[in-house]
Amino acid sequence: MHNGQLTFFGGVGESGGVQVLYGKGEQAVLFDFGVEHSSLLFPKQLTLYEPVGATPGRELRQFLLGGMTAPLPELYDPQLIQTLDMAKVRHSWGDRDFPHYEEIRLFIGHMHTDHMAVLPYANPDVAVYMNHDTHSLYRGMVEGGHTPDTAARITVCDDLSVVNFGEFTMQIVEMDHNATGSAGIIIDSGDHKIAYTGDWRRQGKHPERIDRFIELCRDKQIDLLITEGTRLAADPAADLPSQMTEVELLSQYADIVDEAGGLIYLQMSPRDLERMADMIAIAVEKGRKVVMEASHAVIWHRANRECLRILEAHPALGADIQIVDATVTDRMQVPYKTISLEEIAERKNKYVYFYKFPDLAHMIELETLGDLQGSSHFIQSDYSVKLDHADVAKYLKTFGITGHSLCNGGHAHPDAIADMIERIAPQAVITLHSRHPRSQNTKGIHAYFPQKGETVEVTSILASALPKDM
Numbered sequence: 001m002h003n004g005q006l007t008f009f010g011g012v013g014e015s016g017g018v019q020v021l022y023g024k025g026e027q028a029v030l031f032d033f034g035v036e037h038s039s040l041l042f043p044k045q046l047t048l049y050e051p052v053g054a055t056p057g058r059e060l061r062q063f064l065l066g067g068m069t070a071p072l073p074e075l076y077d078p079q080l081i082q083t084l085d086m087a088k089v090r091h092s093w094g095d096r097d098f099p100h101y102e103e104i105r106l107f108i109g110h111m112h113t114d115h116m117a118v119l120p121y122a123n124p125d126v127a128v129y130m131n132h133d134t135h136s137l138y139r140g141m142v143e144g145g146h147t148p149d150t151a152a153r154i155t156v157c158d159d160l161s162v163v164n165f166g167e168f169t170m171q172i173v174e175m176d177h178n179a180t181g182s183a184g185i186i187i188d189s190g191d192h193k194i195a196y197t198g199d200w201r202r203q204g205k206h207p208e209r210i211d212r213f214i215e216l217c218r219d220k221q222i223d224l225l226i227t228e229g230t231r232l233a234a235d236p237a238a239d240l241p242s243q244m245t246e247v248e249l250l251s252q253y254a255d256i257v258d259e260a261g262g263l264i265y266l267q268m269s270p271r272d273l274e275r276m277a278d279m280i281a282i283a284v285e286k287g288r289k290v291v292m293e294a295s296h297a298v299i300w301h302r303a304n305r306e307c308l309r310i311l312e313a314h315p316a317l318g319a320d321i322q323i324v325d326a327t328v329t330d331r332m333q334v335p336y337k338t339i340s341l342e343e344i345a346e347r348k349n350k351y352v353y354f355y356k357f358p359d360l361a362h363m364i365e366l367e368t369l370g371d372l373q374g375s376s377h378f379i380q381s382d383y384s385v386k387l388d389h390a391d392v393a394k395y396l397k398t399f400g401i402t403g404h405s406l407c408n409g410g411h412a413h414p415d416a417i418a419d420m421i422e423r424i425a426p427q428a429v430i431t432l433h434s435r436h437p438r439s440q441n442t443k444g445i446h447a448y449f450p451q452k453g454e455t456v457e458v459t460s461i462l463a464s465a466l467p468k469d470m
């Protein structure tokens with residue numbers, strides 16, 4: 001019988017960039033295909049300001065040579081690596097050997113760049129699995145110009161569906177995270193069972209999904225739990241504040257919309273389409289119209305055309321949306337009517353503007369034209385550009401705009417992780433997606449700390465969990 005083994009290409013000792021290969025016999029699955037946010041390069045991400053991005057057209061070469069993605073040529077579009085010296089790539093991994101499998105398939109848990117940045121460069125022959133709503137969001141992101149498309153063969157999976165690899169199965173389990181459709185997996189090879197959470201949180205709108213994941217893991221008697229640990233601090237005794245729940249966050253947003261006299265600028269991630277929907281619905285309910293930056297509007301429209309399951313019958317689906325004409329680029333097909341900055345400025349108290357950094361210059365017109373001055377509000381809601389960003393701060397001060405930060409993050413509090421570990425009670429736990437995995441309280445469960453590039457048999461991880469005198 002073949003032994004299942006894990007190879008850790010990314011997510012070890014770093015926040016994001018999870019790339020773990022599980023293989024058994026001739027079959028393998030690589031879970032997640034991203035690049036860490038703070039590696040040498042920031043993966044191309046239009047929601048961030050001036051990232052040190054890869055050189056257009058050379059992204060994959062730079063990810064590979066920089067050791068930021070698995071050095072397995074079969075995963076990549078052959079055209080993109082035909083002139084690349086793979087020996088140099090292997091050299092950046094210390095020239096070590098990696099296991100070879102007849103077929104490697106990909107699972108993409110969610111649409112944050114640290115989990116999917118390499119997808120556009122995947123080999124067209126590679127099979128890719130993703131949860132339904134993650135795929136809908138991806139279609140929106142491609143159409144909105146937030147990521148290139150992929151030629152790889154995507155299979156859209158239902159929540160809880162099981163993919164059979166022959167040597168093992170992989171069940172897709174939808175979780176809660178601030179990227180729509182996020183999912184984890186449960187791998188079952190008959191002789192051992194591994195659960196991977198992906199990125200997750202308890203403070204979101206769907207803690208019941210986390211409970212369901214825990215129950216599924218308990219029922220299956222998971223041997224090895226792989227969880228994220230993004231929020232862990234260097235000091236294990238650090239008392240991290242708990243985040244507000246999504247319900248509290250939305251209620252604070254509703255209060256701001258209620259009380260604001262002027263325009264409301266709202267900066268949020270269009271990868272969290274449920275929050276976007278809730279914020280649209282609240283704006284409409286409070287008598288405001290929704291105007292949007294063009295690429296956000298395209299993502300919203302396209303993802304919804306794919307029938308996002310999470311937004312079935314959501315009141316925001318019927319909302320009237322207009323696109324700020326100054327944000328429409330030449331080649332863009334816009335799905336809604338446009339509106340000018342002048343029209344918005346005339347009736348500032350009638351709009352919520354789903355704004356995208358760095359369009360701050362719009363404020364010069366919006367805040368000086370029309371009658372209402374000095375009463376606008378700017379909300380930053382879990383966006384990468386914060387209120388204290390020098391340019392944002394300068395504009396808010398210049399125009400007397402009140403700033404608000406409405407954030408609860410997408411990641412689990414260390415106490416929530418400890419609770420999950422305790423309830424699942426696996427034989428061993430691995431904390432990835434964290435700079436300080438050793439800070440996690442594992443409630444007495446054996447913690448295994450893989451090294452980047454390490455290949456290890458699952459049985460050996462589990463054996464290391466046994467008391468030494470047995």
Ligand SMILES: [Zn+2]
Binds near residue numbers: 112433
């Ligand atoms: Zn992540």
Ligand SMILES: [Zn+2]
Binds near residue numbers: 177410
């Ligand atoms: Zn994420």
